[in-house]
Amino acid sequence: MSAIPLLVCDDSAMARKQLIRALPPEWSVAITQATNGREALEAIRQGLGQVVLLDLTMPVMxxxxxxxxxxxxxxxCRVIVVSGDVQDEAIRRVLELGALAFLKKPADADQLRELLLSYGLMNRQAGRQVVERPDPSVSFRDAFREVVNISIGRAAALLAKVLNVFVRLPIPNVNILEVGELHMALADIQRGSRVTAVCQGFIGNGIAGEALLIFHDSEAKDMALLLRQEELGDHDPVEMQLDLASILIGACLSGFSEQLDVRFSQGHPMILGQHTPLESLIKINRDRWSKTLAVEVSYSLEGHRIHFDLLLLFTEDSVKRLTSKVNYLMD
Structure with missing residues (x-):
C-alpha cells in the first residue's frame, strides 16, 4: 500500500514533534511539514496533503x-484541526468551514487513532510495521512557547464561557528580558494610555514568578457594560478587575500544572497600580524584575473594544527547573 501524503501544519516545532509522535506507528504516511497556512496551501496544491493536521493560531495565514x-x-483534502484554542465557538467555526474534526492539544494518540479510523483515513487492518518518522529539533523557547500556547487557550475557553464572548488568541511572545528590555515591552503595551495592573504571585516545585494582568483605563466602561450584560452584578471596577485576573491567571497556571506536572500555590491577586503610567510600576518593581523569563499575551474580545495584556514573569532561578520540565516533554 502506498504511503498517504500527510501534511502537519503548525508554527511550533514542538507541536509538530508531539503530533508526529502521536501518529499510529504503523500508519503508512509521507509527512510534509508547514509552519503557516500559506506554506500549507502550497504543499496541498502539490499533492502533499491528502490528509492535513492543522493548527489554528499561526502567523502569515x-x-x-x-x-x-x-x-x-x-x-x-481531509482536515483535522489540532489546536490549543478549545473554545466551543472555535470548534463550531472550524467544523462549519469544512474540517472533519477537532482535537485539542497536546494530541492524545488514542483519540487521534480513533479519529483516523472513524473517517476511513487509516485501515483497521493496517500492518504492524513501524514507519520511520521525522523528528523536528526543538529549542527551549519554542517548546516553552507551545506550553504557554496550550495554557492560554484553556484560559480563553474559560473566559469565553464566563463572559459569553469569543476570545481572539494571539501568538505568545516568550523572551528572557533584562529590566530595560522589560521596560520597553511594557511601554509598548501601554501605548500612551493609563492602566490598572493586577499582580498575583505563584510558586511551586522550584518555579516561581508573578502574573501581571494589565487593563487599559480607556476600555473600563466597555468592560463594565459587558459584565452587566452577562448579569454578573454591578461590580466595583477594582473588584471586577480582580475577578477577571483570578479567572485568567488561575486557568493559565492550571494549564502549566497539567502539562509540566507542577503544583502552584497562588497568592491573592492585588492591585499593583491603578490609573497610572507603567513607568511607575517598573520603578517600584525594578529589583524584583531585574532579569526574567517573560511571557506576553494580548487577549482581545471579538465584537468588543476590550483587550487585556497578560504577562507571566518567571524568576531567573526558575529557568533551569522549567528547562528540565520542558526537556522531559520533548524526550
Whole structure:
C-alpha cells in the first residue's frame, strides 16, 4: 500500500514533534511539514496533503483563513484541526468551514487513532510495521512557547464561557528580558494610555514568578457594560478587575500544572497600580524584575473594544527547573 501524503501544519516545532509522535506507528504516511497556512496551501496544491493536521493560531495565514482558502480553491483534502484554542465557538467555526474534526492539544494518540479510523483515513487492518518518522529539533523557547500556547487557550475557553464572548488568541511572545528590555515591552503595551495592573504571585516545585494582568483605563466602561450584560452584578471596577485576573491567571497556571506536572500555590491577586503610567510600576518593581523569563499575551474580545495584556514573569532561578520540565516533554 502506498504511503498517504500527510501534511502537519503548525508554527511550533514542538507541536509538530508531539503530533508526529502521536501518529499510529504503523500508519503508512509521507509527512510534509508547514509552519503557516500559506506554506500549507502550497504543499496541498502539490499533492502533499491528502490528509492535513492543522493548527489554528499561526502567523502569515492562520487555520481559519486556511480552511476558507481550501474551500474557495476547491482543494481536495481531509482536515483535522489540532489546536490549543478549545473554545466551543472555535470548534463550531472550524467544523462549519469544512474540517472533519477537532482535537485539542497536546494530541492524545488514542483519540487521534480513533479519529483516523472513524473517517476511513487509516485501515483497521493496517500492518504492524513501524514507519520511520521525522523528528523536528526543538529549542527551549519554542517548546516553552507551545506550553504557554496550550495554557492560554484553556484560559480563553474559560473566559469565553464566563463572559459569553469569543476570545481572539494571539501568538505568545516568550523572551528572557533584562529590566530595560522589560521596560520597553511594557511601554509598548501601554501605548500612551493609563492602566490598572493586577499582580498575583505563584510558586511551586522550584518555579516561581508573578502574573501581571494589565487593563487599559480607556476600555473600563466597555468592560463594565459587558459584565452587566452577562448579569454578573454591578461590580466595583477594582473588584471586577480582580475577578477577571483570578479567572485568567488561575486557568493559565492550571494549564502549566497539567502539562509540566507542577503544583502552584497562588497568592491573592492585588492591585499593583491603578490609573497610572507603567513607568511607575517598573520603578517600584525594578529589583524584583531585574532579569526574567517573560511571557506576553494580548487577549482581545471579538465584537468588543476590550483587550487585556497578560504577562507571566518567571524568576531567573526558575529557568533551569522549567528547562528540565520542558526537556522531559520533548524526550
Amino acid at each position: 492562520d487555520g481559519y483563513e486556511t480552511l476558507v482558502a481550501l474551500k474557495e480553491e476547491g482543494l481536495a
